[in-house]
Amino acid sequence: MKLILKILLLSIVVTSCQKNQKDTLSNMNTETNPLLSESNLPYFAPDFNSIKNKHFKPALLEGIKQQKLAVEKIANSNETPTFDNTILALEKSGALLDRVSNVFYALTSAHTNDSIKIIQEEIAPKLSELNDAIYLNGELFNRVKELYNKKDSLKLDSESLKLLENYFENFEIAGANLSPDKKEILKKYNTELATLTTKFNQTLLEANNAGAILITNQEELEGLSDSQLKSLKDTAKGGWVIPLQNTTQQPLLQSLTNRKTREKIFMSSWKRADGTENDTKNIIKEIAKIRASKAALLGFNNYAEWSLQKTMAKKPENVFNMFKGLIPAATKKAQNESDEIQKMITAKGEDFTLEPWDWNYYAEMVRKAKYDLDEEQIKPYFQLKTVLEKGVFYAAEKLYGITFKQRTDIPVYHEDVLVYELFEENGDQLGLFYGDFFARSSKRGGAWMSNFVTQSKLYNKKPVIYNVCNFSKPIQGEPELLTFDDVMTMFHEFGHALHGFFANQQYPSLSGTSVARDFVEFPSQFNENWALHPDILKNYALHYDSGQSIPQSLIDKIKKSGTFNQGYSLTENLAASNLDMQWHTINADDDISDANDFEKEALRTTKLDVVHAVPPRYRSTYFSHIFGSGYAAGYYSYLWTEMLHHDAYNWFENNGGLTRENGQRFRNMILSRGNTINLDQMYRDWRGGDPKIEPMLKARGLQ
Incomplete structure (x- = not known):
């Protein structure tokens, strides 16, 4: 992100x-x-x-x-x-x-x-x-x-x-x-929002850190590998510390056999900013209220209506219509997945109803049973630096001709940060890339891209871009192994970076990623497609110890399981996207007495709570995208651009696939254009028509 x-x-x-x-x-x-x-x-x-x-x-x-x-x-x-x-x-x-x-x-x-x-x-x-x-x-x-x-x-x-x-x-x-008196009111709103969003971010960082779980009995961590245990060990605290990621679900829930431990971790995640000393409920209510008042002052019915003016969606009703088209299929598939997982629980001799903290653990069992695929089987083939250099960078070289050279002479803000210089196919300098991949207490959750220096011909500036992630850091001497989700995150964030590196604008405010929210995620999501391309995957999926390429049998299993758990994935995303839109379509005079009640009602009325064990990807109280960053009334953009990226990859598949010619055309017509032309027109000019939703539904296993 x-x-x-x-x-x-x-x-x-x-x-x-x-x-x-x-x-x-x-x-x-x-x-x-x-x-x-x-x-x-x-x-x-x-x-x-x-x-x-x-x-x-x-x-x-x-x-x-x-x-x-x-x-x-x-x-x-x-x-x-x-x-x-x-x-x-x-x-x-x-x-x-x-x-x-x-x-x-x-x-x-x-x-x-x-x-x-x-x-x-x-x-x-x-x-x-x-x-x-x-x-003003x-x-x-x-x-x-x-x-x-x-x-x-x-x-x-x-x-x-x-x-x-x-x-x-x-x-x-x-x-x-606005009139002068209304401008003064607006200034007050803007100042209050600036202060509140800062307060939200800082409170949430404290909540994430305070929510880390200390386990002192190793038996409660049964199911974790030796390397995982070593990475979590904190001698000073006398046990193993499990930090919280910014999402509702936590990665270790997939492996932990102890149900009480899973529940403890999930509930710490769910309640991190609700009822604790780092409670954000009043902050988010105030932010939503002031945003609604600001929108009313500007002549709009709600904040979303004001915020969407320069986006591809343009109006809240278009976003809600997209939701309505996806929710029935998503929740139906999620319910089928839930039923399948419940059968697995029963087959294991257990007698309880599936809860959110059980989902990933038993879903992994279902995946192993259906596809004979174990996450621990594939992790040894995904070593961070190999994935970066022989996967992410290699794909960019094949598509766009660019090359990379690590720089160890460039100062960084933390010892974990890697720096690379990028070069055009003809050897011309392109820019600098910083990669900051490991989680730490001084870093907020999630993953993102931004610029230290923005491309601009006006100032003869080339881009200096960074990607930030939150992967688990192994102890010294252990390999830096990634989950496949981590691999996809690296490809995703570097897609944003390519959008910035290929910028070719005169003016910095139109350069690179300075586009609407519901377009900016398109290049990043599109870049994820190359993670599983046969030519790319075999180049980077190398066993960290033996150096052997990942077996074709494992590749086949990964691909066959591609639509697995997609009902869950889409429903949790829709739930978060819906929460965002519900918070930002309130009226200025609406009375929200309790943030939790508002959240429950928002999910109930849109039928996104029908599958009990599927919570929103982000709960309101820790939804930093919308209350602490620039995605207010914009989280839907991940789904909007998902349609674009699957449609775009479908074009590549029908036109020769992974070639320099196709990559250059995509660079010239999409990645290098910044915000210089209408985004709908930009896509149509490249695609030769409007995007179709069928490739997305097929990729999700909904068609």
């Missing part, structure tokens, strides 16, 4: 007026703060050897100050508005803030600490105020509007025209047409 680091700044890429920056910095001692000047490292990569916690706050404040001055200069200009003195100047209105915030918000999510948390709390409302100072500035909007109204006569190139349209639309969406 992609982390949207600049939520508060919407789609403005904060780059700066050079004169203002030089004038301001001439009065500052830049030697004491490396963030106040461009990095001297390759690709302007951040110099983590020099950057300290103390540098962030003054650099962020200086960046905010510089952008405010630049924006005021544009807004108060006596010159007739032109593209250069208004739109281009706005696009250049804060390079310092962009550079600093890219690094700072990377660390708030991937490697935070108490100092960073304090700065984050202080800066969040200031960034919100800056955003309002731009988008009447004089500035009038200049943009004047240009927009005569855009046809400006004779702009297509990307410059798109930039003008993008700014105008963003101003309107942000509330530029």
Whole structure:
């Protein structure tokens, strides 16, 4: 999943007026703060050897100050508005803030600490105020509007025209047409939301860490391998510590034979932010309420209606219609799977009703029985670095011709981070990639991609991109083995990275992944398809000890089990997506007395609670996508883009499959286009027509 680091700044890429920056910095001692000047490292990569916690706050404040001055200069200009003195100047209105915030918000999510948390709390409302100072500035909007109204006569190139349209639309969406008194109310809402989302993220991080389970009796961990036990061992705490991942279900539930241990882990996950000292229920109610009030102020019935304006879905009813088309088939298949698992429980001589904490354990038994496939059989063939270099990178080389070289001379923010330089087929430099794969207490849950440096021909910048995951780290000396789900996550996140690396835009705010939420997941999900392609799989699925390729018999089993548990998978996703939309289609005057009751009713009314043992992938209280990140009223996008990616792979299969020609065409027509043209049209131009849902239903085993 992609982390949207600049939520508060919407789609403005904060780059700066050079004169203002030089004038301001001439009065500052830049030697004491490396963030106040461009990095001297390759690709302007951040110099983590020099950057300290103390540098962030003054650099962020200086960046905010510089952008405010630049924006005021544009807004108060006596010159007739032109593209250069208004739109281009706005696009250049804060390079310092962009550079600093890219690094700072990377660390708030991937490697935070108490100092960073304090700065984050202080800066969040200031960034919100800056955003309002731009988008609610009447004089500035009038200049943009004047240009927009005569855009046809400006004779702009297509990307410059798109930039003008993008700014105008963003101003309107942000509330530029409101009266002065309503703008003041909106500013208050925005500041409150900035503070609350920061509070939610920090509270949830504490909840995740506090929710870790300490087991002191090894018998309770029966079913785990020796390597798993070693990785969980915590001598200082006198036992084995099981950390929580951000999803409802936890990976070890698949292996643990002790039912009470499974229940303990599941309930710790389920209740991590409900009824504990890190309870988020009141925070999420307040966020949802303020978002609804903000939408009403802007003239919309609910927050989702306001939020979906520039997406492919466009309206909440289109999202709900998608749900209605999928829920019956998904829950029917999930019920069949539940019945099958219940039979397995009975066959094992057990006498209890299937519960959520039992599902993965007994589903694994069913999978072994039906497909003779054991996760422990395949893990030895998935060693992290081999998967990365001979799988993820190899697929990119075959499709797009790019090559990779590890760099050990580039400073990183944590010792686990790997760095690679990317090259075009002709040897030209393409960018830098950082991979941060292991879980730790300083990192939030989940997986994501973002930029340290965004591609831009305007500034002659090549991309510097990072992927962050939360795989279990083995103890020293043990192989770094992955589950197949982990493998798919690596392919997924690198799909986002490719979208960023292949960006070919003049303007940074239109570059790469700066697209609608329900399109941004398309390249990443599409890239997952290559994980099981025969040519790719046999190249990277090598036994960590013997070096032997994975046997064809195991490959066949993996593929045959591809539709296994898909009813569960789709239903848990639909449940989370539905919760998101339900929270964001409330009215401003709706009274939500209890978040748990709201959640239950949201699932009941949409018939997503009919299969008792299938909980939502994320419960509301720890749904960081929607309450702490940029996916509010947007989690549906994973399902929306799933339709696109299966349809796209179907095109590849019908047109020669894994070839350089097909890869280059996809790069040229999709991955390199950023947000420069209408996304629906972009897809149709490449595909030769509208996407079809049948390939998705087939892949899910629903057809």
